[in-house]
Amino acid sequence: MTGIVWYLTIFVLAAFVGYEVISKVPSILHTPLMSGSNAIHGIVLVGALFIMGEATGAAQLVLGFITVFLATLNIVGGFVVTDRMLEMFRAKPERPAAPARPDAPREREDGSS
Amino acid sequence: MTLAYTAVSFPLSTWRSAVFLVAIIGFVLALKGLSSPRHARPGNLLGAAAALVAVGMTFSAGTVNHSARNLGLALGAMALGTAVAVPAARLVKMTAMPQMVAIFNGVGGGAAALISVTELLHIHSTGVSPATYVVVEALLGVLIGCVSFAGSAISFAKLQELMPTRPIVYPAQQPINALVGAGIVALFVTAVVTGSVDYAFGVLGLSLILGTVFTLPIGGADVPVLISLLNAFTGLAVAASGFTLGNPLLIVAGTLVGASGTLLTRLMSKAMGRSLPNILFSAFGAVVTATGTAEGLEGKSVKSSTPEDVAVLLAYARKVAIIPGYGLAVAQAQHVVKELADELASRGVDVFYAIHPVAGRMPGHMNVLLAEANVPYDELKEMDEANPEMPTTDVALVVGANDTVNPAAVDSPGSPIYGMPIIHADQAEHIVFLKRSMRPGFAGIDNALLFDDKTVMLFGDAKDTLQKLVGAVKAV
Numbered sequence: 001m002t003g004i005v006w007y008l009t010i011f012v013l014a015a016f017v018g019y020e021v022i023s024k025v026p027s028i029l030h031t032p033l034m035s036g037s038n039a040i041h042g043i044v045l046v047g048a049l050f051i052m053g054e055a056t057g058a059a060q061l062v063l064g065f066i067t068v069f070l071a072t073l074n075i076v077g078g079f080v081v082t083d084r085m086l087e088m089f090r091a092k093p094e095r096p097a098a099p100a101r102p103d104a105p106r107e108r109e110d111g112s113s
Numbered sequence: 114m115t116l117a118y119t120a121v122s123f124p125l126s127t128w129r130s131a132v133f134l135v136a137i138i139g140f141v142l143a144l145k146g147l148s149s150p151r152h153a154r155p156g157n158l159l160g161a162a163a164a165l166v167a168v169g170m171t172f173s174a175g176t177v178n179h180s181a182r183n184l185g186l187a188l189g190a191m192a193l194g195t196a197v198a199v200p201a202a203r204l205v206k207m208t209a210m211p212q213m214v215a216i217f218n219g220v221g222g223g224a225a226a227l228i229s230v231t232e233l234l235h236i237h238s239t240g241v242s243p244a245t246y247v248v249v250e251a252l253l254g255v256l257i258g259c260v261s262f263a264g265s266a267i268s269f270a271k272l273q274e275l276m277p278t279r280p281i282v283y284p285a286q287q288p289i290n291a292l293v294g295a296g297i298v299a300l301f302v303t304a305v306v307t308g309s310v311d312y313a314f315g316v317l318g319l320s321l322i323l324g325t326v327f328t329l330p331i332g333g334a335d336v337p338v339l340i341s342l343l344n345a346f347t348g349l350a351v352a353a354s355g356f357t358l359g360n361p362l363l364i365v366a367g368t369l370v371g372a373s374g375t376l377l378t379r380l381m382s383k384a385m386g387r388s389l390p391n392i393l394f395s396a397f398g399a400v401v402t403a404t405g406t407a408e409g410l411e412g413k414s415v416k417s418s419t420p421e422d423v424a425v426l427l428a429y430a431r432k433v434a435i436i437p438g439y440g441l442a443v444a445q446a447q448h449v450v451k452e453l454a455d456e457l458a459s460r461g462v463d464v465f466y467a468i469h470p471v472a473g474r475m476p477g478h479m480n481v482l483l484a485e486a487n488v489p490y491d492e493l494k495e496m497d498e499a500n501p502e503m504p505t506t507d508v509a510l511v512v513g514a515n516d517t518v519n520p521a522a523v524d525s526p527g528s529p530i531y532g533m534p535i536i537h538a539d540q541a542e543h544i545v546f547l548k549r550s551m552r553p554g555f556a557g558i559d560n561a562l563l564f565d566d567k568t569v570m571l572f573g574d575a576k577d578t579l580q581k582l583v584g585a586v587k588a589v
Binding site: 003004007010011014015016017018019021022023026028029030031032033034035036037038039040041042043044045046047048049050051052053054055056059060061063064065066067068069070071072073074075076077078079080081082083084085086087088089 | 136140141143144145147149150153154156157158160161164167168171172174176177178179180183184186187189190191193194195197198199201202203205207210211213214217218220221223224225227228230231232234235238246340341344347348351352354355356358359360361362363364365366367368369370371372373374376377380381468470477478480481484485487490493495
């Protein structure tokens, strides 16, 4: 029974850590965060490999194969998609050249409507 | 509790535990890295490295590599999965990113559910009666994993427009859902009490149905919140698998995601000014937005303008706020909008983007789309940062957004969106709406701002209109 209590302890502490680490993420990064955390739970692959290893009989072998396949999709796809998103976040380059037409009148014109 | 069967524990030697610890640290740091754009990418790569180390180490376990046949199948499944996932992830369009995340999330939930099922079968085949908590853990894994799998599949279908994106309602929806829920509880309890695995398959079947019926009534614009919630579910399902297998890495990684997904879901619903139950269940009560029609709008007309007129307005403005919404994503107009912004910037106009937290199809989706179009992230202002700028803004260019700038959220307590924070486009000197039609936004309510004296409309597809605007601005 100590096993389950140990695991519950780990579970509760991990929940606090997850909450604390995440609460500081700016909303601009929410999509990558969702995608990145999605990739992290792809670590279920470790469990899937274990299931595959101990599988006996056709049914369990098929189930194991599917499980490893699905988990691989999750972990590989998750990290690749997140990297692709983050690749595009970059800092500002130098500002575009100053006004191309400094002679243009700066007053607003209510020309429309 | 006699003859307690504690599941087939994952073989954890000291050094394997140590490697898991390293992987766990990697995951926590990866999530921490996501708190700033600068560290996000290295953080994600660190997470990937941690995962790689943990997976590689797993192959050293005797249980995993004892049989050449099983090992071969495992490697084959991984090769196949990689061959499918990498091209899918690399080639998907940025606008289709939400459904991609949904499907990757769903398969993770499916894997977690299958692990629990297989583990139950395995226990069954040994003929030893398992301890109660072992059955509870495994069944929770099956339940949560299946709901996540089915829910993600439906979300994918909705976002990919394989099925209608509007809420799907049918008679007796609530009683049917309640019945499915009650059925799961009954089977779950029976399975735990009798210790028989046969009921587990009932739980599995009903959980898939629950995931489906739970998702059907959630409308397209609310699907992001749903995906976020399902992401948290998958995390918990993975944690449940970790309990079943006695694997601390799965417990920690799954729980981290469960906690972060829950927090993110709450942040998103808060940004929409609605409670999570309201988002998830509102279609059941068939929200009638009778109060939606703002008083005094009858008989008022909107002013329609031409791209040329608006181009003049923009070209001679000092400060322009671009407020993008769902319509920009649908029209895939992110590159053109950037072109317009560059053109204006080259004329010395101060251009910034005001991003509502729930604009687009996922939280932060708009940021990703604009980032794809090479908009530097420091030009993207979040709502709280953008609003103080609005009173000094000359032109607010609203591209395919509606509800996120509707003043009814501030001034009409009867409105369904009352209380939702908005971007104060109404405080700008001029407001230009790029819209396809006068159709109200997702909330189904009229927007008095469209009828405002300082508002002009440019009707048409956002991309077309923006292209015309770019041309017109160049000609000014």
